[in-house]
Amino acid sequence: MTGRCVIFAAGQMDITPLLPRPEQGDFIIAADAGIRNAAALGAAPDLVMGDMDSAAEEEVPEGALLFPVRKDDTDLMLAIKKGIEMGYQDFLIYGATGGRLDHTIASIQSLSYLLSHGCRGILVDGEQWVTLIRDGTVRIPAGYRHVSVFSYTERCRGVTLRGLSYPLEDGELDQNFPLGVSNSMVEDSASVSVKEGSLLIILSDYR
Numbered sequence: 001m002t003g004r005c006v007i008f009a010a011g012q013m014d015i016t017p018l019l020p021r022p023e024q025g026d027f028i029i030a031a032d033a034g035i036r037n038a039a040a041l042g043a044a045p046d047l048v049m050g051d052m053d054s055a056a057e058e059e060v061p062e063g064a065l066l067f068p069v070r071k072d073d074t075d076l077m078l079a080i081k082k083g084i085e086m087g088y089q090d091f092l093i094y095g096a097t098g099g100r101l102d103h104t105i106a107s108i109q110s111l112s113y114l115l116s117h118g119c120r121g122i123l124v125d126g127e128q129w130v131t132l133i134r135d136g137t138v139r140i141p142a143g144y145r146h147v148s149v150f151s152y153t154e155r156c157r158g159v160t161l162r163g164l165s166y167p168l169e170d171g172e173l174d175q176n177f178p179l180g181v182s183n184s185m186v187e188d189s190a191s192v193s194v195k196e197g198s199l200l201i202i203l204s205d206y207r
Contacts, residue, residue: 003027004090005083008034008043009076009107010054012098014126015040018143018205020092029082031075035059037095049082050075080110084117091121097128108132108200112152115198129203137193140164140185144203149173149180149192151199158195163187173199 006026010033013019022028022043030038032050036059049065060066067078076096083091091114096107107123111132114121123130131138132152140147140163147164151173161168165184173180192201 003088004092005029005086005088006043007031007076007079007083007091007093007096008038008041008045009079009093009096010034010037011095011100011103011107012125013037013040013095016126016205018124018129019094019126020124022092026092027083027086027088029079031079033059034075034095035061041094047082049078074106074110076107077110077113080114080121084114084119089119091119093121093123095125096123097125097130111200112198127205131201132198133192133194133201134198135195137191138201140190140192140201140203142185142188144205145184145207146202146204147183147185147190147192148202148204149183149199150178150202151175151180151197153197156194156197156199158193159199160193161190162192163190170195 003025006022006028008030028043028045030045030048032052033054038045048061051067051069052060053069097104111121115134154175156173159171159173165186
């Protein structure tokens with residue numbers, strides 16, 4: 001499947017210059033009250049799904065895929081599984097960070113779920129950009145004040161940080177020590193790579 005699956009979750013989202021916009025050809029899913037975030041960005045969902053416990057009855061369109069409130073999957077995970085089922089490998093997820101810490105951790109675990117299925121996901125909310133990579137490289141988008149990297153597995157080996165204030169070449173990060181927190185870009189182009197393990201990358205624009 002070519003193209004990208006864009007998911008709007010119901011959490012915090014600020015419309016700032018850092019917030020990427022959906023592109024032509026994206027398949028857009030609104031999870032639960034994520035329909036409000038989609039509307040705020042002027043995006044028309046191709047599919048609305050979830051238990052809709054955070055949305056008003058009049059907000060739920062005809063044809064929405066409805067699920068019971070008591071279930072094993074979060075509404076975001078339901079949308080992710082749907083996207084994978086449809087064959088998408090590239091996921092952009094809005095409104096899945098900030099607010100409740102447990103929801104944010106669940107969203108990060110959703111990135112790990114995507115990785116385990118051969119997919120890649122990015123969480124965005126207008127102030128933050130979050131992704132998880134395994135044995136690969138990612139280019140860092142410009143504009144964020146802080147760049148932090150954390151070992152999501154017990155260890156990450158072969159970690160290389162380029163274009164950042166604190167560079168690193170073929171280093172190692174441990175899950176039990178936050179050595180990679182609060183770096184910053186010093187060049188127009190920056191990248192993060194890891195040869196072994198899963199590396200969590202968090203960009204933020206908070207002062």
